[in-house]
Amino acid sequence: MDDREHTTDEAREAPVRSAQEVADDVVARVLARAGTALQDGATAHTTFDGDQLDLEERTSLRRVAGLSTELEDVTEVEYRQLRLERVVLVGLWGAGTVEEAEISLRELAALAETAGSQVLDGLLQRRRTPDPGTFLGSGKAAELAGLVAAVGADTVVVDGELAPSQRRALEDVVKVKVVDRTALILDIFAQHAKSREGKAQVELAQLEYLLPRLRGWGESMSRQAGGQVGGAGAGMGSRGPGETKIELDRRRIRTRMAKLRREIAAMEPARQTKRASRRRNAIPSVAIAGYTNAGKSSLLNRLTHAGVLVENALFATLDPTVRRAEAADGRVYTLADTVGFVRHLPHQLVEAFRSTLEEVADADLILHVVDAAHPDPEGQIAAVRHVFADIPGAMDVPEIIVLNKADLAAPEAVARLRSREVHSIVVSAHTGEGIDELSALIADQLPRPGVQVEVVVPYTRGDLVSRVHEHGEIDLEEHTEAGTRLRARVDAGLAAELEEASGAA
Template structure:
């Protein structure tokens, strides 16, 4: 039977992990307990089986599975949760043996996403991911109607119902993909509207619960939901942030990443993750107090590589320094990652240094302008005052002289005017 965490909410369950000697197993298993807690489940037992590889029929071996089945009966649990994705055969065998629902890590994450999605886009993406996960597992639903042998004369109602359901799911997947294409078009239009303005976009990325939404709220004075839970934020939020001196930047808060992030989610959330791929700057938040901070950095980088955003300009930010008892750790982290910035998004400590870092990057994306415009081109003068910084105008009988900092995107356009050969970058002449 296909179980959902929604059904298992507030129910008693058992966590099961397979330790194959991997370095990050302990952290991954601990994270599974946090995920279960985020979903509202009550865990009564945690069991670990040490094996070099899973077995095909029961994943953890029949002997261990039978032991867990006895615990299920004794403690009257309603579900058993595994740390890795199970095959359809493993799910079927374990469900029959345990007599209760069997969930895996992927299914749990999908269900948490389903609980947290608020927008139409988010709900569409989650539904698509769930259907992509369900499709190869359909056979589990109809084993009570199917027959054990194949061939002529053995095609019973189970197979018929299975094919009907498979066709319906495929049709629904096709419909959801079409709807998400419309969402993608809408996002493209919104992004194009932003791109008409000369302000770059910075995107907050990082492991789930690293503090992205807390920092976003502090910088933009917004009220995005902040909870000490995994995947508290799913739907992206974008605000325009203004620095002193006239610099502006669009800041985007996005979904957090996690170990073994289901590929169904990455596939379904492409429209959302485009905010990352289209960003000009990534601000990668890391929880410095977490014992597996480096593992989390690597996991985030894996997803960035998958979506083609790994080579974007990035500022690494060590968040939650208020939870660290020693300054030695902070110093070591900065030495290991030159250019990184330590902050506490909760208290605001260090955020000014982060803003200086962002402003430095923004300045590198601008040119110092010195040119003469025709007297009738007051429209360009108005635009430069609107989008530039430190703009000074000098009206002369033969034209309008303009000085100041402008975005790179305008440089080539303005070179057509007299005097535009004096465009500078960071005070160093590129022309005459």
């Protein structure tokens, strides 16, 4: 009986020990790859990427000790200044597989490094649901506190979104700053935003995140601004408890948020005017979308020689870039590079960047760029489509899955993706493999001009012939004594101008 009881106890302990060993192996593999998110600061560029003049500026702004691009505190409230320098990662291995847990923790390490921090260690707990008090269980939180003290970390980064109470409780245990995944992504956006609209969008998202997380020192937030006993305007109706300090701060933040929303709304007409101009001139539009660091900017440079910033880092591109491109059949279209997506993209960012993301919904075609060399490209595709679902009209736009980084991807992974995504093409923006085929596919998928014309355009209106070459499809072109004879398909507006010019001749 004793032997059986002893055997049963061992069998009962074995799964727990096994899960812990698996979790430790995951952390070890993630730490072994730490430091590769930025390839030690080097990124392979091609001649299509241009001079990369912005790269030196971006590198010079890389986070250093004592420097924070976080929002300055709008009041006397203690604010979470993110000086991410030496961090410990924390993740939960829940209902999913251990591979999914490893991919998520590896992405968290890349996010932390992109923000400018050094990953010292990590901890992964096998737990079905987060603890409502400290996210981790009490025992694991105590183990984390020991780990933080042992490695000398100043920040704990949690792979998930913490409730304000969870963050406070975990900070009380580990005695250092605790930052969740959402705050980390917001901090990266704050570093990389350059345009006026981008900065306003990021600040709005940060304030939305901050509002329910205000925290003061001790009892300072309970101090009240009561009414005065004497003086002009004092007296009946002005006395009483007044606003507490934290209530006043919340009101100031809401006022600032309202102002930012008005500023962003005021910038929208300029974007709409540009879109209307493109539609009026019947210029098709193509949007490049996809997971962060999938190679969207490299693809834009390869197709247009735009020379936009290319960096092997997460969220290198925040401000949308629109460039002129030419399809394989000679037609001109616009190509827009958009902000990258990520798993569990903070909803504050989706809301704040809605005007920018509308570039995707207004496009005639979406090039959904996928990193075919990533361990979980299917998960990236699902995450991007989840964001598409939050953008009205985006799911109705025709989509081409562009399997990028073919020079690095395993052939079996590419074959698996092509079998799952019927409308897909394999390319390498770095080597140029498949780019010609992609250009031909874009030409095939762009909307066709709807009006058939057969006209003789006088030689004095060569501008109209040029526009037909750019925006139409020419079946016949010959030069006669009266002018250029054209048989082509064009849009209705250009057709009317051609008929008018032909009649005047």
